[in-house]
Structures are given as C-alpha cells and as structure tokens.
Amino acid sequence: MEAIIWENDRLRLLDQTKLPGSIEYIECDNYRVVAEAIKRLSVRGAPAIGAAAAYGLVVGAKQIAANDRATFLAKVSAIAEELGATRPTAVNLRWALERMMMRLTTAPEQEVNKLLDIMLEEAHAIYNEDVQSNRRMGEYGQELIPVGARILTHCNAGALATAGYGTALGVIRAAQEKGKNVSVYADETRPLLQGARLTTWEMVQEGIPVTLITDNMAAYLMAKKKVDCVIVGADRITANGDVANKIGTYGLAVLAKHHNIPFYVAAPLSTIDMNLASGDEIPIEERDAKEVTHHGGQLMAPEGVQVWNPAFDVTPNSLVTAIITEMGVVYPSYAENLAKICGKKKE
Numbered sequence: 404m405e406a407i408i409w410e411n412d413r414l415r416l417l418d419q420t421k422l423p424g425s426i427e428y429i430e431c432d433n434y435r436v437v438a439e440a441i442k443r444l445s446v447r448g449a450p451a452i453g454a455a456a457a458y459g460l461v462v463g464a465k466q467i468a469a470n471d472r473a474t475f476l477a478k479v480s481a482i483a484e485e486l487g488a489t490r491p492t493a494v495n496l497r498w499a500l501e502r503m504m505m506r507l508t509t510a511p512e513q514e515v516n517k518l519l520d521i522m523l524e525e526a527h528a529i530y531n532e533d534v535q536s537n538r539r540m541g542e543y544g545q546e547l548i549p550v551g552a553r554i555l556t557h558c559n560a561g562a563l564a565t566a567g568y569g570t571a572l573g574v575i576r577a578a579q580e581k582g583k584n585v586s587v588y589a590d591e592t593r594p595l596l597q598g599a600r601l602t603t604w605e606m607v608q609e610g611i612p613v614t615l616i617t618d619n620m621a622a623y624l625m626a627k628k629k630v631d632c633v634i635v636g637a638d639r640i641t642a643n644g645d646v647a648n649k650i651g652t653y654g655l656a657v658l659a660k661h662h663n664i665p666f667y668v669a670a671p672l673s674t675i676d677m678n679l680a681s682g683d684e685i686p687i688e689e690r691d692a693k694e695v696t697h698h699g700g701q702l703m704a705p706e707g708v709q710v711w712n713p714a715f716d717v718t719p720n721s722l723v724t725a726i727i728t729e730m731g732v733v734y735p736s737y738a739e740n741l742a743k744i745c746g747k748k749k750e
C-alpha cells in the first residue's frame with residue numbers, strides 16, 4: 404500500500420485518516436489539496452510529507468499560467484512557501500521544498516515546459532531515494548536486533564510515513580527478512596492513534612506478530628521484562644542528537660533508560676537538521692484541541708475544557724542509544740559523529 408502515487412501525470416495520496424477502515428485516495432489536481440492533506444494528516448510522517456510536498460510543488464507549478472522563467476519561478480516559490488508552512492516540526496518538509504527550489508533555480512533552461520520536467524524529475528528522485536535509504540537503514544539497523552526480539556515502537560514510522568518500507572518499521576521488516584523472528588508491541592499513540600490504526604495495519608499485512616497496547620501500558624510492559632528494545636522514527640534530529648518525534652516518545656525513552664532497554668531512533672539524513680544545535684530550538688507543532696476532546700466525533704471531555712496538544716516532544720540525546728541512518732549506525736558523541744556522517748553524505 405503506497406502512501407503517495409504519481410501516475411498518468413497526476414498525484415494521488417492515500418487518505419490515512421480513513422485507515423484502517425477504508426482505503427481511499429485523494430486526487431490532487433490542485434496544490435492546495437496537497438497542502439490540506441498534509442495539514443490534516445491524510446498524508447503524514449516526516450519523509451512522506453517531504454515527498455508529498457515535492458510532488459505538490461509540481462502540481463502547483465503545472466497550474467501556473469506563465470510563459471517567462473522569472474514569473475514562473477516567482478510563482479513556484481510562493482507555492483513552496485505555502486506548502487512549507489503546513490507543518491513546522493518535520494524538517495523533511497522544508498528540506499524537500501528547498502531541494503526542489505534549488506534544482507529549479509539552478510537549471511539553465513528558460514522554457515517553462517522544460518522547467519516542469521526538471522521539477523518532476525527531482526520529485527521522483529526525492530521519492531526513490533527515500534525508499535532506497537529506508538532499505539539501507541533497515542540493513543544497518545537489523546544488525547542491532549537479536550533473534551526473537553520483542554520490539555516496542557511508537558506512532559507509525561512505516562511505509563505509510565515514508566515513500567515506502569519505513570524507517571523504524573523498515574528496521575523491523577529487515578530483521579524479519581533476515582529470519583530473526585521478531586515481534587512488535589505497538590503503542591496506540593494518542594490522540595490520533597497512528598500506532599493503533601497504521602502500525603498494526605502494516606504489521607498485520609506483513610504477517611509480523613504485533614500486539615497493540617495503550618500508551619500508558621508501556622511502563623508495565625517493560626517492568627514485566629517483555630521488551631528487548633524500543634525503535635522509533637523521528638521528525639527532526641538536531642546537531643547534538645536531540646530527537647523530536649511523536650508526543651509520548653520522550654516518556655518511552657525515560658522508561659527505557661530506567662529499565663536498561665536499548666532505545667533506537669531510525670531516520671534518514673534528510674531528518675537531521677545540522678542548523679539547530681539542540682532540541683530546544685525545534686518548533687513543536689500544537690494541534691487542534693478537538694483531537695484530544697473528541698474521538699470518532701464523540702465528545703470525551705466537557706465543552707470548553709483547557710487542552711494542551713503538542714504533536715511532538717523532544718528526547719534528549721542522553722536517552723538515545725543509537726541513531727540508525729542509511730549511512731550507518733551513529734553512536735555518541737552525536738555532535739561529532741552526526742557531523743561526520745552528514746559530511747560523508749555530501750562527498
């Protein structure tokens with residue numbers, strides 16, 4: 404099941420808010436449809452929203468009526484700004500749009516049609532590179548996974564959160580492909596239940612044993628010695644190795660430390676933001692109170708109650724055992740070793 408499909412010169416996005424109940428695709432004939440899909444988490448997951456925004460920029464560029472390069476570039480840039488403002492935390496969104504604009508503005512072509520072709524080529528490259536990097540990440544990460552490991556994960560860092568294969572779930576897939584006979588505990592991940600709705604769905608599709616738990620069961624699961632390691636994704640990793648990920652991740656990391664359980668983060672280099680020194684600088688998205696006070700359209704708290712709904716939290720690097728990337732596994736000192744591996748990528 405692909406989250407993002409470009410076919411017949413059109414973009415279709417799997418509407419993940421409908422999963423697992425129904426499989427519905429959104430036809431994106433306007434870039435504003437893509438922007439809305441990102442905002443409402445129809446498409447979600449750091450790499451997936453980066454790839455979706457890249458294709459969304461192509462959709463928007465095709466809507467522009469302009470014959471000259473300068474006007475075309477100015478209008479595409481405005482669309483990139485709109486798409487980039489849809490969600491603040493996942494750095495992949497801005498990374499993908501900046502990469503698209505860099506390719507476009509450095510292209511020598513003058514004709515708009517040729518520039519459109521170049522933009523589509525770059526969006527495809529972003530998409531295809533993500534799938535390849537997830538598979539490489541899986542290869543490196545599965546080396547950390549013992550045979551029979553019981554792995555706890557949070558939210559959804561799977562094929563649905565990427566262009567395919569997944570980051571945290573990519574490591575799990577790779578371990579299973581190596582015959583390591585792993586099993587998964589999936590946090591439901593309140594309030595939007597990406598774990599209950601999406602991670603369990605992906606694992607069931609793959610035939611990987613998965614047990615759904617509520618977020619507040621993780622501590623007792625670890626106390627009962629039922630977890631061998633924790634693997635999560637990331638939305639932004641700063642130069643010192645602090646990790647922004649779905650709300651609830653920080654609590655899992657504290658619990659893992661207390662129970663002496665390895666806590667791994669799987670993320671492509673496109674999620675590493677070397678421009679930020681530490682997690683304090685990461686913009687944390689706060690979302691609508693209704694996501695907390697309602698479930699399935701049913702009111703679950705008194706009208707008007709105060710709500711705090713940060714979509715992410717920040718795990719300090721001291722709680723992270725290792726960061727699994729497509730270029731290898733990074734251990735502390737993260738400041739030194741992330742700089743090295745990011746530098747290596749540019750070679």
Ligand SMILES: CSC[C@H]1O[C@H](OP(=O)(O)O)[C@H](O)[C@@H]1O
Nearest residue numbers: 447448449558560564636648649
């Ligand atoms: C592979 S990145 C997945 C990452 O994105 C999720 O957030 P959201 O569902 O709000 O886009 C969550 O933080 C996952 O770990």
